[in-house]
Amino acid sequence: MQSAHTIILASTSPRRREILASLGLEFDIHRVDVDETPRHNEAPDDMVQRLARAKAAAADVADSDIVIGADTAVVLGDLVLGKPRNEQESVEMLLQLSGRTHTVMTGVAVRSNAESQSIVTATDVQFREIGRDEAHRYWQSGEPSDKAGSYGIQGLGGMFVAGISGSYSGVVGLPVFETVELLRALGVDVLVKPK
Secondary structure, three states, rough: OOOOEEEEOOOOOOOHHHHHHEEEOOOOOOOOOOOOOOOOOHHHHHHHHHHHHHHHOOOOOOOOOOEEEEEEEEEEEEEEOOOOOOOOHHHHHHHHHHHOOEEEEEEEEEOOOEEEEEEEEEEEEEEEEOOHHHHHHHHHHHHHHHHHOOOOOHHHHHHHHHEEEHHHEEEEEOOOOHHHHHHHHHOOOOOEEEO
């Protein structure tokens, strides 16, 4: 069921687009330009929430529109692993993640003209051991080049994942449960009307 509002996804991420479409919602896509540089001593959860809010706020939309912004970070200890710039960075990231558990944090912000709400999810992801040759071959697939932490759990990168604790869709880039709750709070019906 669709609300009277136009929904805007302030992201060109194919993964976020697929997740939102899977909910049966009609939406438009707006590309936004937000500086994603972490601030000095900024905690990863604060960073993804700030960036999600900034992306939602950056979309130039009508007053009646509802905007969704999101940002995802892969966190290993004190390191925030972004998107790899080249094959060497990709391989090094994967070897850092190899045999260890890391956390994927996704911030989601939903705003209307009247209000804005946001939330952060944190999912622990356990990787099996990855060899250097395997990491190089994975890079050659083309999949890791545009993904935080240099892997996509929903694609070939899923073969590295021994287990997760938390939101699978949050690791992909848009946590379904939390996004739907934020939308419903702003009057958007997803499948069922709120009572």
